[in-house]
Amino acid sequence: MSYTNLTLPDRPLKLTPGSISPPGAALFMVLVLLVIGGFLAWWQGPDIWRDWQISQNPVTVEDSDVRNGQCTTRKAFFTDCEAHVAYNYEGRHYESDIKLMFVDIHSGDYWVDVVISADKPHLATLSLGVEKIWNRIFMLAAFALLFFGGAAAILWQQLRAGKASRALAQPSRLTLLPLVITNMQQLRGKTQISYHDKYQPKPVLTTTLRKGDDPLMVWDDQGNGYGLGVRGTGSRLPALLDRALTRIDLTDQERREALALLDREEAEKFGQAQHSEAPAKKRGGGALRNLLAGLGVILFFVLAALGWWLWYVTGSSDSHDPIGMEINAMMPEPVNLWACGKLEQRFGDRNAPYGCTMDDHVSWK
Template identity: 65%
Template sequence: MAYTRLTLPDRPLTLRPGLIAAPRLAGFLILVFLAVGGAIAWWQAPGLWRDWQISRNPVTVADSEVRDGKCTTRKAFFTDCEAHLVWSHGGQSYETEVSLMFVDIHSGDYYVDVVISGDKPHLATLSLGVEKLWNRIAMFAAFTALFFGGALAVLWQWIRAARGSRQLAAPGRLMLIPTEITQSQTARGVTQITYRDPSKPKRRLASNFARGEDPLMVWDDQGNARALAVRHETAALPALLDRGLMRVDLSDAERRAALDLLAAEETERFGAPQTETAPPKKKLHVLRGILTFFGIVLFFVLAALGWWLWYVLGASSQYDRVGMEINNLMPAPVNDWACGKLEERFGHLNAPWGCTAADHVSWK
């Protein structure tokens, strides 16, 4: 089944760099996956580690109280519980916040006790947390694998695209191959074409075309259209050609002869040439991508700082989990200032994590 009579010169040719594109918004997707996975780890990992230690030597405390306990079930079986625990042991009073996440098909209330570690009495949780410990670990592992695995998958596609583009940019003989286009998306003047690798039909690749560029299309005897690509003798991935043949380093005479041949073939088939021979305008979007990346990073940094300031100056409780985590990461002088502000408002209560002395209770 002949798609075209076009041939390329029998000599090493160089392709334009960057012909294999990473998935659209790859950097943003990686950041989102990492942010969500990191947030889940930040939210649940400390509690899992605490409850694992408690489960080694659990002790139920009678002199205890569960305040503001609440469990919420979403999507029929995703359950998260929160509570404020107050207990006494060995003449010392303690209090802490507990958050749990697990899978359960349950209706009605949960009846719980306060359980502490016999070895570390300052560690406490709900009896439900110990009962559902392996359930919680499995759910935590599934969610972190999903989001961190998603980030790695996108990163792998990014690396594969960069490596493939470098291989294609090296001089080498090229072989023309037709390939199927599966998707086309245009955003901000750039069209990303997704196409199949003919040698591995399940593998999808992408290539970006700037405004004024289009993929080079050819047709078989039945009128079925395919994009024309090239396979490099030393590269693993094929690359799409453009309608003006500007992606390959042909001489002006070679390019003109090739375009004339394509125009003649299209005239035979359609009655008029379909290929535009004007060289496309080249546009660079590297700076925009860099600014977008740093803009996203700046957004998350400012959001974290805003949350921290709210926690230090306006939160109704010293036990806000996110606020405590951010405050604990602050440099010592900033942390000392924040703990001083918190102590002004909550000095009559136990200190939160990040502001505690060696006894894990009093203010430092």
């Protein structure tokens, strides 16, 4: 039941391309999720892999020293720890910087030993890292599922919408059906609408109408409004029609007759017509806009990283800020040396941070 006497011509019809849109800012969200997920994997993955190798054949080193060890708990249960360890094993001296992150509800200090791999004695960690190895693996897996899974879900929605839109752009027999509109918002002058089949609440789809266009609405006997859409034989997903019927390839005569019928129906229900005739227009693609949006996201994160690094070098009160050290270590050598010189001016009486150390992992470059 479509709540209207409108009928479509008895022939295959098609809609304009892009009648079903991907979710709003889909590419932006995918890039954000991938960047965050990739950063977490880059930040925690190597340390977890190191401690996993150590856990396969661990040895506690008695002749060892833990320096500058500290743990910080954030959001009540996210704990990250770091320390510099020095130890002697089988006549050789080793030093290493340790970083850990895990989930724990704990108050007070952690008591730790230095643990190394018997097979690879240069791999060292804190006993806490070995004890929490599965905790850390599950935590990283959960974040990976959240961010990479979220990106995959958005991409799947985008692919599904694109496939359905392409199918509707090919001539097929179209069937009218009512659609429940769940959300409407204005984005850069256009109207983005979320909707679903009245009888099938999933999936929720999205369409974007041009500036000045409105959805084609129909009403049931109780006065409840629904969007009027079509479903083709080549796609199970419906597309919403616009008020002027410019999305569907009717002839000018067919469009005039259809709009006249809708005007009469609305005049009977509301006392005046709600529809007006408008010429059919072609819609342009948004690939360039999506590309620019993606580049904008990348540029934002690059500028944010540079801003954090500059603050770390010139204004931070912590020479061992984890993010600042990682960014500084990735800088080209001339820039890195300049930054380390600035840091040494302010923290020269302390051990050098990662990215500014000599081979002993303690002295300044």
